[in-house]
Amino acid sequence: MTHKIPVSVLVVIHTPELEVLVMERAGQPGFWQSVTGSVDALDEPLDQAAARELFEETGIVADGRQIALRDWNLSNVYEIYPVWRHRYAPGVTRNTEHVFSVQVPRDTIITLSPREHLQYAWLPHLAAADKCFSASNAEAILQLPAFTFL
Structure with missing residues (x-):
């Protein structure tokens, strides 16, 4: 098995009205992100x-025209949950996550990877932040208004 690299990305998907797409993890039902x-x-x-x-x-x-990723130039370093540490090299306990966002129309077709997610929901950004199990994901969603209107 190849170990995961402890560098990741977080992409907050949102509409112009700040509805945020959250998805329930297939491997951890009840965990939304x-x-x-x-x-x-x-x-x-x-x-x-x-x-x-x-x-x-x-x-x-993300075609760079109608749907463009926005790099927030923000990173979070967090402790990897013990349940997932086996995916990383021995002794690796922290991950650096880089934050992005993408604005899409509300009627964008979502095709979930069934291997990764069970279902999705569009929620107002405050409700979406409350639903996320990850503190860094919730914090990024709470910061969305500031990054959207810069």
């Missing part, structure tokens, strides 16, 4: 990892 995922290689550019994860988890293509 935005798009997240690790880089595939140490040299994978973060924006490419974010676009890849966005497509893999939702079917949304």
Whole structure:
């Protein structure tokens, strides 16, 4: 087994009205989140990892025109939950997560990866933050209004 790299991306998907897409994890029912995922290689550019994860988890293509990723130039370092540490090299306990967002129309077709997610919901941003199990994901959603209107 190849170990995961402890560098990841978080992509908050939202509408112009600040409704946020949250998805329930297939492996952890009851755990809701935005798009997240690790880089595939140490040299994978973060924006490419974010676009890849966005497509893999939702079917949304960030084309740079109508649907453009926004790099918040913000990163969070957090303790990896013990239940997931076996995915990383021995002794790795912290991950650095880089935050992105993408604005989409409310009627965007969402195609979930059944391997990763059970269902999704569009929620007002405050409700979406409350639903997320990850503190860094919730905090990013709470900061969404500031990053959306810059």
